[in-house]
Amino acid sequence: MFCIAAFIVLLFMAAISARYRRYLAKAASCTLRRVTFRPCDTTFKQDLKDHMLAPLAARRPGLVGPASVALEVVAFLVVLTTIWSGYVVVESAANLYVYGTCNKQDSASCSLGAEACSIPDQTPTFGESLAAWDVVGAFGNDFVRLGETFSAIPSRMQNWDASEYLPANATYLNGPDAKKETALEVIDPGCTYCLQLFQNIEKAGFADRRNLSYIAFPIQSATGYKFPNSLLVTQYLEALRLNPLADAKTPVDWQILKRIYTEENDEGVSWQSVINGADSAETTALLQEWAQEFGLSRAQVDTVASVAGSTEVAQVIAHNKTLVEERIHTVKIPTIIFDGRRHDGLVSVDDLD
Amino acid sequence: MKHNGLFRRATPEAIRTDRLADFSYLDPGVVYLDSACQSLRPQPVLDALTEYYTSYNACGGRVKYAWGRRVDDEVAAARQGVLGLLGLSGRHYAVSFTLNTTFGLNLLLQQLPHGRYARVVTSHIEHNSVFLPTMTAAKRLGIPRLLLDRAADGALLYEPARLERAIVVVNAASNIDGRLLTNLADLVRDTHARGGIVILDAAQAMAHERALLQKTDADAICFSAHKMYGASLGVIVARRELLASLELAFVGGGMVADVREDSYDLLPNDPGALLEPGLQAWAEIIALRGATDWIGRVRPGGRLPTEHLSALSERLFDSLSDIPGLTMVNAAASPVISVYAAKQDSHRLAVFLSQSGIAARSGYFCAHHYLKQRLGLPPLLRFSLGLHSTMADVDRAHDALARLMKGLS
Numbered sequence: 210m211f212c213i214a215a216f217i218v219l220l221f222m223a224a225i226s227a228r229y230r231r232y233l234a235k236a237a238s239c240t241l242r243r244v245t246f247r248p249c250d251t252t253f254k255q256d257l258k259d260h261m262l263a264p265l266a267a268r269r270p271g272l273v274g275p276a277s278v279a280l281e282v283v284a285f286l287v288v289l290t291t292i293w294s295g296y297v298v299v300e301s302a303a304n305l306y307v308y309g310t311c312n313k314q315d316s317a318s319c320s321l322g323a324e325a326c327s328i329p330d331q332t333p334t335f336g337e338s339l340a341a342w343d344v345v346g347a348f349g350n351d352f353v354r355l356g357e358t359f360s361a362i363p364s365r366m367q368n369w370d371a372s373e374y375l376p377a378n379a380t381y382l383n384g385p386d387a388k389k390e391t392a393l394e395v396i397d398p399g400c401t402y403c404l405q406l407f408q409n410i411e412k413a414g415f416a417d418r419r420n421l422s423y424i425a426f427p428i429q430s431a432t433g434y435k436f437p438n439s440l441l442v443t444q445y446l447e448a449l450r451l452n453p454l455a456d457a458k459t460p461v462d463w464q465i466l467k468r469i470y471t472e473e474n475d476e477g478v479s480w481q482s483v484i485n486g487a488d489s490a491e492t493t494a495l496l497q498e499w500a501q502e503f504g505l506s507r508a509q510v511d512t513v514a515s516v517a518g519s520t521e522v523a524q525v526i527a528h529n530k531t532l533v534e535e536r537i538h539t540v541k542i543p544t545i546i547f548d549g550r551r552h553d554g555l556v557s558v559d560d561l562d
Numbered sequence: 563m564k565h566n567g568l569f570r571r572a573t574p575e576a577i578r579t580d581r582l583a584d585f586s587y588l589d590p591g592v593v594y595l596d597s598a599c600q601s602l603r604p605q606p607v608l609d610a611l612t613e614y615y616t617s618y619n620a621c622g623g624r625v626k627y628a629w630g631r632r633v634d635d636e637v638a639a640a641r642q643g644v645l646g647l648l649g650l651s652g653r654h655y656a657v658s659f660t661l662n663t664t665f666g667l668n669l670l671l672q673q674l675p676h677g678r679y680a681r682v683v684t685s686h687i688e689h690n691s692v693f694l695p696t697m698t699a700a701k702r703l704g705i706p707r708l709l710l711d712r713a714a715d716g717a718l719l720y721e722p723a724r725l726e727r728a729i730v731v732v733n734a735a736s737n738i739d740g741r742l743l744t745n746l747a748d749l750v751r752d753t754h755a756r757g758g759i760v761i762l763d764a765a766q767a768m769a770h771e772r773a774l775l776q777k778t779d780a781d782a783i784c785f786s787a788h789k790m791y792g793a794s795l796g797v798i799v800a801r802r803e804l805l806a807s808l809e810l811a812f813v814g815g816g817m818v819a820d821v822r823e824d825s826y827d828l829l830p831n832d833p834g835a836l837l838e839p840g841l842q843a844w845a846e847i848i849a850l851r852g853a854t855d856w857i858g859r860v861r862p863g864g865r866l867p868t869e870h871l872s873a874l875s876e877r878l879f880d881s882l883s884d885i886p887g888l889t890m891v892n893a894a895a896s897p898v899i900s901v902y903a904a905k906q907d908s909h910r911l912a913v914f915l916s917q918s919g920i921a922a923r924s925g926y927f928c929a930h931h932y933l934k935q936r937l938g939l940p941p942l943l944r945f946s947l948g949l950h951s952t953m954a955d956v957d958r959a960h961d962a963l964a965r966l967m968k969g970l971s
């Protein structure tokens with residue numbers, strides 16, 4: 210253990226100073242022997258330890274024994290943390306590649322990935338499991354997560370075609386045109402990065418060049434929904450798709466999304482923030498008011514309101530959820546599929562051009 | 563000892579000593595106790611080296627300009643100085659220079675003639691420089707190798723009949739505990755009586771136990787100048803007949819009188835040159851003269867070197883014997899004293915002692931077979947004294963070790 214720790218420490222020291230390379234080679238041969246379970250070159254280990262302990266021995270020989278034990282413990286910790294950090298690097302790199310985030314469980318906490326609202330993983334984190342004294346579960350869950358990540362690598366490498374993932378009753382921001390490629394975004398009406406993505410899409414004129422559709426995916430949290438009114442808004446969006454307004458140039462569900470993402474109330478507060486802070490009655494009132502404004506009759510609004518609460522809509526939403534989680538495999542909202550790729554998180558105007 | 567915080571090197575306080583002025587260059591913070599490996603060089607030896615390099619840096623044995631003639635004179639004086647130290651006559655013995663004791667022993671053993679000898683005899687306590695070449699020599703000559711024991715007083719335990727045409731190779735003083743080849747004279751007589759030869763490893767004996775070697779009849783004596791206050795150099799003192807009998811395998815410049823297409827004539831009257839192919843370490847050879855002269859005249863504390871060393875040896879032996887937990891390997895005091903602690907690794911002790919400025923050796927000192935295999939001992943800790951050593955050095959070494967042993971136990 211001491212040799213391995215020495216090798217690890219010397220690896221860093223040798224990178225900085227040539228003085229340590231000589232020892233590095235020794236530590237390496239010592240480590241390799243140890244790794245293959247042949248007796249370690251004890252004189253190297255002993256020598257290293259003795260030289261470290263010598264200053265103490267000259268002053269307080271009585272402390273050499275405890276210090277020697279402490280050195281072994283430190284060596285053990287060095288090896289342990291190195292193995293663990295190596296594991297975390299591999300896991301993070303795989304996650305970054307597959308999901309576009311180094312922290313699959315809470316993608317918003319990963320500064321390496323694109324900005325996004327994470328879809329939280331409901332299994333306890335490593336730390337949470339450990340805190341609950343569930344050591345087996347801590348490692349087990351982590352290995353399961355890593356396994357999932359690796360098994361998702363092929364899907365990350367595939368050629369993505371948005372039309373394969375379209376939800377039922379898909380609607381398009383600008384009426385579908387057979388000559389244009391399909392693009393599909395997975396969004397949560399309450400997620401601020403979805404708002405930014407939509408604004409980028411508008412700035413880039415993205416929807417003029419593609420048939421842009423969406424899957425509304427209200428992100429769940431441990432206690433309900435991450436944005437409390439997202440489910441309600443999604444229910445209305447799906448109800449509107451089931452009952453489309455004939456002759457509407459832009460589908461009404463898209464007009465509502467556009468309002469949420471791009472417009473503000475009289476006090477200059479974005480409608481998204483208003484809805485995220487409102488209760489469900491206020492939200493329902495707003496949605497109904499807007500539907501009427503976008504051309505629905507009072508009777509049509511009532512129909513939509515009742516369909517929104519129906520099992521049919523609930524089934525559509527459940528189906529879309531499965532689609533996102535099990536076929537698209539994303540943990541980041543928004544996710545947008547175009548140009549043969551899946552883009553997780555916010556995409557800049559340049560990248561949309 | 564001054565302490566500068568827990569983890570910085572302690573600065574040993576300079577100690578007023580009665581150290582010989584010839585070693586006044588020595589850092590007062592260091593107690594050098596590894597003279598058995600290599601002695602410190604007194605100032606006259608250092609001066610001789612510098613003088614050669616700075617004022618007559620010429621090749622020996624071949625040049626006609628003044629510097630070269632001076633080199634030849636000095637080299638001849640060095641050979642003479644060695645013979646003088648041993649009380650041997652140049653009529654019977656020649657002095658050759660080489661790299662070290664090990665090389666000297668090999669030059670002889672690997673060139674001994676086939677057919678003349680019936681066995682190689684050596685002992686268990688020999689240094690690897692004897693132990694190993696006796697193996698290869700026996701193999702080369704196709705004769706058996708016999709390993710004998712040495713008594714606690716160092717005498718070789720042998721039955722004379724087993725010395726028939728034997729090549730006997732043993733040390734005159736042990737590098738483990740300083741025991742001496744007390745029956746040297748008998749051994750030489752008995753071996754010669756049966757047509758054998760005696761080659762002595764005098765690496766440890768030359769510096770401080772020369773009395774034993776005085777006027778010896780041994781056939782060859784090999785030693786290292788670096789263990790007897792000289793510069794790094796090996797010395798072979800060998801009987802002329804032995805040199806003449808060698809089947810030379812190492813040959814080259816400086817050894818021949820004439821060379822033809824397929825043959826050569828060796829120098830006729832210079833048997834010492836037979837072991838000196840090529841240019842020699844002129845400065846080191848000349849400095850050896852400085853060392854032999856110095857050994858002859860130096861009086862540490864007004865006493866003879868042997869008296870000074872035996873006083874220090876007794877003190878060291880007695881004081882180490884009193885440290886609890888330490889086992890003495892030596893049966894008696896000697897300038898070379900080895901110990902071990904059952905519960906402490908000697909290498910660790912050596913590293914820790916070094917922190918207090920004490921330079922002592924740890925390990926098996928090239929006597930693995932004897933210490934490790936035969937006695938089953940752990941690595942040892944060895945203190946070896948030299949003429950630079952003082953009572954204060956001995957006390958400091960003892961105090962540091964006693965403190966460590968107490969603290970570590």
Ligand SMILES: Cc1ncc(COP(=O)(O)O)c(C=O)c1O
Pocket residue numbers: 598599662663664665689691692733735736737763765766786
């Ligand atoms: C007894 C003895 N023989 C031979 C040798 C070998 O001397 P060198 O290494 O100078 O050849 C030593 C050196 O420690 C020795 O102590």
